[in-house]
Amino acid sequence: MRHASLALLTLLIAVSPxxxxxKLVNSSPAANAQLQAAPKVLALxxxxxxxxxxxxxxxxxxxxxxxxxxxxxxxxxxxxxxxALDPGTYEVQWTAMAADDGHxxxxxFSFSIAVATxxxxx
Numbered sequence: 001m002r003h004a005s006l007a008l009l010t011l012l013i014a015v016s017p018x019x020x021x022x023k024l025v026n027s028s029p030a031a032n033a034q035l036q037a038a039p040k041v042l043a044l045x046x047x048x049x050x051x052x053x054x055x056x057x058x059x060x061x062x063x064x065x066x067x068x069x070x071x072x073x074x075x076x077x078x079x080x081x082x083x084a085l086d087p088g089t090y091e092v093q094w095t096a097m098a099a100d101d102g103h104x105x106x107x108x109f110s111f112s113i114a115v116a117t118x119x120x121x122x
Contacts, residue, residue: 021047021048021098021103021105022046022047022048022049022050022096022097022098022099022103022105023046023047023105024044024045024046024047024094024096024105024107024109025045025046025047026043026044026045027042027043027044027045027092027109028041028042028043029042029111030111031109031110031111032109032110032111033111033112034111034112034114035111035112035113035114036113036114036116037113038082038084038085038086038113039082039085039111040081040082041079041080041081041082042055042057042066042079042080042082042092043077043078043079043080044077044078044079044094044096045076045077046076046077046078046096047076048076048098048099048100049074049075049076049098049099049100050074050075050076050096050097050098050099050105051072051073051074051096051097051099052068052070052072052078052094052095052096053070053095053096053097053104054068054093054094054095055068055080055092055093055094055095056091056092056093056094057082057090057091057092057093058090058091058093059085059086059088059089059090059091060088060089064082064083064085064090065083066080066082067080067081068080074097074099085113086113087113087114087115087116088112088113089110089111089112090110090111090112090113091108091109091110092108092109092110092111093106093107093108094106094107094108
């Protein structure tokens with residue numbers, strides 16, 4: 001009987017959904033994107049409702065000021081307006097707190113904006 005109870009418990013744990021870890025499932029710009037023009041917004045989509053606790057954007061060692069609403073209701077998606085960005089490679093660092101139990105998840109990714117090339121005058 002003891003083995004049956006242990007097997008049932010193991011099965012329940014294996015098939016139950018993973019709660020409490022808001023994973024990043026999508027972003028715009030996407031990780032490693034090579035853009036031809038600077039994006040106007042940064043959008044993050046999580047696997048479950050979460051609140052964005054921290055968000056940093058940097059080009060090399062230079063931080064880009066961003067404003068996030070720390071009192072926003074938890075959601076699966078967050079969109080943050082971006083200032084005008086120069087060509088180069090940017091790193092995004094985010095920290096989110098799961099709405100259901102407060103677990104913290106962190107991540108990072110980068111994207112690049114190409115230098116605009118001018119066509120020679122004909």
